[in-house]
Amino acid sequence: MRSVESFPISARVLHWLMAAMILAMLFIGVFMAAAVGPAYHTLVDLHRPLGIAILLLALVRLANRFLFRAPTLPDTLPPALKLAARASHVALYALMIAQPLVGWGMLSAGAYPVTMWGGASLPPILPHDTALFATLRHLHSWLAFSLFAVVLAHLGAALLHGLVLRDDVFPSMTARRGGKK
Amino acid sequence: MLALIRKSLTGKGGALRLAAVVAAPAAVAAAFVATAGWLSPDRLTPATFMRDFHAVDGAHPGFRRNHAKGVCVSGWFDGSGAATPLSRAALFGKERSQVVGRFALAGGAPNQPDAPGKVRSMALQLIPTNGAEWRMGINDIPVFLVRNAADFSDFTLATAPVPGTGKPDPARMSAFLDKHPETKNALGLLKARALTSGFANDTYNSLDAFLFVNAEGVATPVRWAMVPEQTVEPPAAGEGGQDYLFDDLLKALAQGQLRWRLMVTVGEPGDPTADPTAAWPEQRRKIDAGTLTLTKAESEDGGPCTGITFDPLILPEGVAPSDDPIPAARSAVYSRSFTLRSGETKPPSEITPAAVRSGGQ
Ligand code: HEM
Ligand code: HEM
């Protein structure tokens, strides 16, 4: 029995809350983009504010990330895999910030109101430009698919640590700091 | 690390655990693919409608996939205050909203010749000084032809020319109409409607039902119409020509303002809101919610109506969707049409800047 060095509670809460939100957004997104029923409008109305909430939480999370020292990966991992793990985490941070910004930006460029809840809406962050709108709308799809691919790899890697390698990595995101293994 | 994996595999249940590592992401991926509809090619999606319009009118990159032939207009809307008891939307108060609009002919062909009986449309974006905007696209027919998106797709395909004859297949249309008496009835009403001489003296109907929601949160089902102040006249005998409807509109706007009254029809319990093929009783209360004044025309090429889509679910607080399924379908499909055309190079519109400058001469 030795203690596991884990992420602080703030990081763990943010991680699991945002994991649920981001996965939900990916499924809502691809469903609504292929829907013409009444669910289309309901889901787009949900998708915009939820996406902006992810953007805000991601910024909080990023700031929080600099306030603590993240647990180090176990030395049983070869350096190349450590690098891959770091790179995938950077990619996840980049995508969870870029994706909602692209969503907001594309609606701005298409002169759509960026409606939130209760009739409030956000100001445009880009000029009205239809070519830009078309580009960003496609980018929003491709970033979503990239984000989903990285999330899947991340899920597989997490499970590999948790179920097969059974090292300290999985508990670092689930267990209390200094909790017993 | 590989050694570690191998070691763990020899332990109890090791193979099962490794299988779970692969199976879990695979299951999530499969759910994603199914949710996106990639496994169900028959699902009705915005892409279905893009194919439908293509089958009827061919490819016209850069143009709206429907109501392709049109011209931009602008002006303002003065709320009368009479609709405020029903809707808390700011633009119904006694204030002026800026308006960008578009007149168009239904159909996906951007160069189709004008004709008296073709369906004409008015699209509007009302932007109040304070408060949210309202977009609408409204047509000069008394009721809509179908009840839902699936029927719209089937009906559209039944009007598609078949290779060989270049004409729609009459058998396909009559099979559709046999199954859809409401469409047969709507086509009858459409044929029987009184035509007017042009865009300027035409009445445009919301067809779809929406809800007005007032400051107390009470929702009332409504439909509305833009009713012209211009003198209504029947089509002049022998009128015609490739762009005569648009030219007449340009002439009228070159001479002065054009005005419409926004007449809101207040629904009563039992009035069908989910069925745009069913008219509401004639004696329903009507409210004069304000006056639309149009002052200026511009070609789509360079004009302010090209870079937006008149998505009927861009609604201010105080106007909400009803259980009518058509507006959500329109919102999804207009978004796709807008995305596609925004990424394409558009040839010149039929109504050119020169035509507008000459005032339709
Ligand atoms: C949308 C889904 C997800 C996103 C965006 C995400 C993002 C991240 C990020 C950025 C990190 C790096 C830690 C940090 O700096 O904050 C991380 C770590 C971690 N995640 Fe996720 N995650 C997601 C889903 C999951 C799932 C489903 C699992 C497990 C089944 C998981 C398990 C872990 C574990 C164990 C760590 C710790 C890795 C380490 O020690 O460095 N994550 N996650
Ligand atoms: C992490 C945040 C977000 C994720 C994961 C996400 C994901 C997605 C996905 C997967 C799609 C469908 C793409 C396709 O199949 O083509 C989509 C579409 C869309 N997203 Fe997002 N999105 C996010 C944030 C936002 C934000 C902040 C906005 C706007 C404020 C937004 C607005 C839209 C719109 C308007 C569509 C297209 C709907 C249509 O096709 O008619 N998204 N999103």
Ligand code: HEM
């Ligand atoms: C499911 C049924 C419908 C479908 C699939 C459909 C499809 C379309 C499409 C693809 C456009 C082009 C949008 C753009 O690129 O900006 C369009 C324009 C338009 N539609 Fe529909 N439509 C439907 C029902 C209706 C109804 C019920 C009305 C009238 C009440 C209507 C009125 C209009 C008008 C006025 C325009 C032209 C807007 C403009 O001038 O930009 N449509 N429609």
